[in-house]
Amino acid sequence: MSFDEAIIEFLNYCSIDKGLSDNTNISYKTDLELYLGFLKEKGINSLEDIKSSDIESYMMFLQEDSNDTVTTVARKLTSIKNFHSFLEKEGIVSKNVSVGIKRPKLRKTVVRSLSVSDVDKLLDIKLNTPFDYRNKAMLELIYGTGLRVSELVNLTLNNIDFTNCIIRIVGKGNKERIIPLGEYSMYYLNLYMERRNSLLKKNICDALFLNNHGKKITRQGFFKILKGLLKEKGLDIDASPHTLRHSFATHLLSSGADLRSIQEMLGHSDISTTKIYTKVSDDQVRKDYETYHPRSHKGD
Numbered sequence: 001m002s003f004d005e006a007i008i009e010f011l012n013y014c015s016i017d018k019g020l021s022d023n024t025n026i027s028y029k030t031d032l033e034l035y036l037g038f039l040k041e042k043g044i045n046s047l048e049d050i051k052s053s054d055i056e057s058y059m060m061f062l063q064e065d066s067n068d069t070v071t072t073v074a075r076k077l078t079s080i081k082n083f084h085s086f087l088e089k090e091g092i093v094s095k096n097v098s099v100g101i102k103r104p105k106l107r108k109t110v111v112r113s114l115s116v117s118d119v120d121k122l123l124d125i126k127l128n129t130p131f132d133y134r135n136k137a138m139l140e141l142i143y144g145t146g147l148r149v150s151e152l153v154n155l156t157l158n159n160i161d162f163t164n165c166i167i168r169i170v171g172k173g174n175k176e177r178i179i180p181l182g183e184y185s186m187y188y189l190n191l192y193m194e195r196r197n198s199l200l201k202k203n204i205c206d207a208l209f210l211n212n213h214g215k216k217i218t219r220q221g222f223f224k225i226l227k228g229l230l231k232e233k234g235l236d237i238d239a240s241p242h243t244l245r246h247s248f249a250t251h252l253l254s255s256g257a258d259l260r261s262i263q264e265m266l267g268h269s270d271i272s273t274t275k276i277y278t279k280v281s282d283d284q285v286r287k288d289y290e291t292y293h294p295r296s297h298k299g300d
Contacts, residue, residue: 001047001092003036003039003040003045003047006047006083006087006092007029007032007033007036007083009086009090009092010028010032010082010083010086010087011025011028011029013086013090014028023150027075027079028079028082028083031075031076031079031080032079032080032083034076035058035076035079035080035083038058038061039054039058042054042057047087047092047093048093048094050084050093050097051097052097052098052100052101054097055077055080055084055097055098055101056101058080059073059077059101059104062076063104070104073104074103074104077101077103077104078103080098081098081101083098084096084097084098085098112238112239112240112243112246113243113246113247113249113250113251114235114236114239114243114244114247116251118235118236119143119244119247119251121233121235122139122229122230122233122235123136123139123140123143124233125139125229127191130192130195130196130198130199131199131212133188133191133192133195134192134195134196134199134209134210134217135225135229136188136191136192137185137188137189137191137192137209138152138209138217138222138225139226139229139244140184140185140188140189141167141181141185141188141189142241142244142245142248143244143247143248144181144182144184144185144248145167145179145181145185145248145265146179146245146248146249146265146266147169147179147245148241148242148245149219149222149223149241149242150219151169152209152222152241153207153209153216153217153218153219153221153222154207154216155167155207155208155209156206156207156208157206157207157208158206159208160181160189160208162186162189162190165180165181165186166178166179166180166181167179167181177265179265196210199211199212199214200214201213201214202214203215209222219241222241223240223241226239226240226241226244245266248265249266252265
């Protein structure tokens with residue numbers, strides 16, 4: 001089996017058997033084409049000829065001679081490991097040569113989130129034009145539900161149940177989840193819906209949020225809107241759409257929400273992913289204690 005045929009077989013397996021999303025498959029395809037292209041340049045043209053040392057050489061190349069971050073290198077190794085595991089499982093090769101190759105160590109990063117007061121400031125938008133109403137509805141929705149930005153911009157009119165005040169999302173791995181909509185989200189969604197037709201510009205489009213051409217707003221479009229508002233209000237311009245998702249989870253946890261409920265709303269398949277927010281909450285508790293408790297520091 002050729003390299004190209006092996007990639008196609010693997011992607012079909014991921015899509016049909018594993019039910020992985022198109023975005024995941026695209027990522028796998030890109031990672032594996034680069035990896036196998038590297039091997040071809042080394043004169044390796046057969047799957048059976050690949051050795052563990054070849055994968056290690058590729059990892060060394062990525063870490064020393066490319067602009068990839070440690071996180072990106074780790075992701076690419078995951079793609080390679082999954083690929084070789086599939087090859088062995090399907091009997092395409094006799095041995096999984098990726099076993100035992102360790103991922104590069106990732107530095108622990110602190111989850112960035114906005115304070116409640118900063119979120120209030122960000123969401124304080126003067127409502128004059130239909131675009132103002134759209135921006136307000138989008139921001140209230142992403143902060144009020146913890147949606148990923150890709151999920152936000154891909155919402156259609158059918159995703160919102162205005163009667164029961166819920167939103168249905170198909171997230172990673174085509175898994176559906178239902179998230180309750182709060183009063184703020186519902187209120188500003190309804191105000192936006194009253195003005196949405198003025199943005200259509202005679203187009204037929206079932207996307208919930210529209211751009212100035214009457215078509216579905218893009219991730220880049222939302223990012224630009226967010227950056228503009230952050231700058232306008234003197235807030236952290238390095239904040240991203242994902243920062244609002246983190247803020248949603250952090251503020252819920254700080255207010256006493258159950259971790260399992262947050263996991264469900266965020267769409268995390270593994271609760272260990274959600275547990276990063278407990279670290280954020282613990283850090284805030286210590287900071288508040290050291291700042292406000294009269295006996296947190298011993299005087300000289």
